Each structure stands twice: as structure tokens, then as C-alpha cells.
Amino acid sequence: xxxxxxxxxxxxxxxxxxxxxxxxxxxxxxxxxxxxxxxxxxxxxxxxxxxxxxxxxxxxxxxxxxxxxxxxxxxxxxxxxxxxxxxxxxxxxxxxxxxxxxxxxxxxxxxxxxxxxxxxxxxxxxx
Numbered sequence: 001x002x003x004x005x006x007x008x009x010x011x012x013x014x015x016x017x018x019x020x021x022x023x024x025x026x027x028x029x030x031x032x033x034x035x036x037x038x039x040x041x042x043x044x045x046x047x048x049x050x051x052x053x054x055x056x057x058x059x060x061x062x063x064x065x066x067x068x069x070x071x072x073x074x075x076x077x078x079x080x081x082x083x084x085x086x087x088x089x090x091x092x093x094x095x096x097x098x099x100x101x102x103x104x105x106x107x108x109x110x111x112x113x114x115x116x117x118x119x120x121x122x123x124x125x126x127x
Contacts, residue, residue, distance in 0.1 A: 039109035049114055050125035060098060065123065069098055075121045087111045
């Protein structure tokens with residue numbers, strides 16, 4: 001089980017029990033958001049992650065994150081995608097596409113934080 005899944009399980013147990021969610025089901029969006037909020041990187045690392053987002057991710061997803069070789073990473077484009085799927089894509093990449101895994105550079109908790117920021121549109125790296 002991945003670290004994100006373990007954290008999601010620990011946070012989601014009351015939610016899962018209350019909603020009678022089937023065993024093995026993906027954690028709800030709120031759990032990923034809670035992980036991103038509680039596991040927020042230190043401010044210096046936040047700036048590094050946002051710089052990585054614009055410089056490295058932006059090389060394929062567009063410098064304004066509006067799309068290019070890869071799809072747009074705007075709040076509108078990401079609103080219909082499950083957060084846990086986006087985190088998995090960042091960490092593990094996408095087989096058969098140009099999306100490489102970033103696990104060597106970004107932890108699952110940092111990826112969840114980035115997804116939260118991208119979905120809210122708060123991707124400015126300025127202090």
C-alpha cells in the first residue's frame with residue numbers, strides 16, 4: 001500500500017464507515033485534500049514545488065499550464081479528474097505517454113499538495 005493510501009486510510013476510516021463505502025474503494029476527494037492540507041511542505045519547499053510546476057511541468061503542459069504536449073493543468077481542466085488519480089499520475093507517470101514518473105523528485109504528499117494548488121489556481125511561486 002502506498003504512503004498516500006495509508007494516510008488516506010487512516011484519515012478516511014470514519015468517513016468510509018459512515019458512508020458504507022465498499023472495501024478497497026479509492027479514498028474520497030476530501031481525504032486527498034485533507035492530506036495536502038495537513039502535510040503541507042515547508043514554505044521554502046512550497047516555492048521549489050511551484051517553480052518545478054512552472055518550469056518542468058510547464059515544458060510539456062505549457063508555461064501558463066494551459067496545455068501543450070500535455071493537457072492543461074488549469075482548475076477548469078482538472079475539476080472533473082479525481083484528485084487521487086492526478087496524484088498517482090504525478091508520482092507514477094502514465095505508461096505509453098510522455099508523462100514520466102516524478103517520484104524521484106516529489107513525494108506523494110507533495111504531489112497531493114500540488115494537485116490541491118493546481119485545482120484552486122494558486123500556482124504563483126512568489127513569496
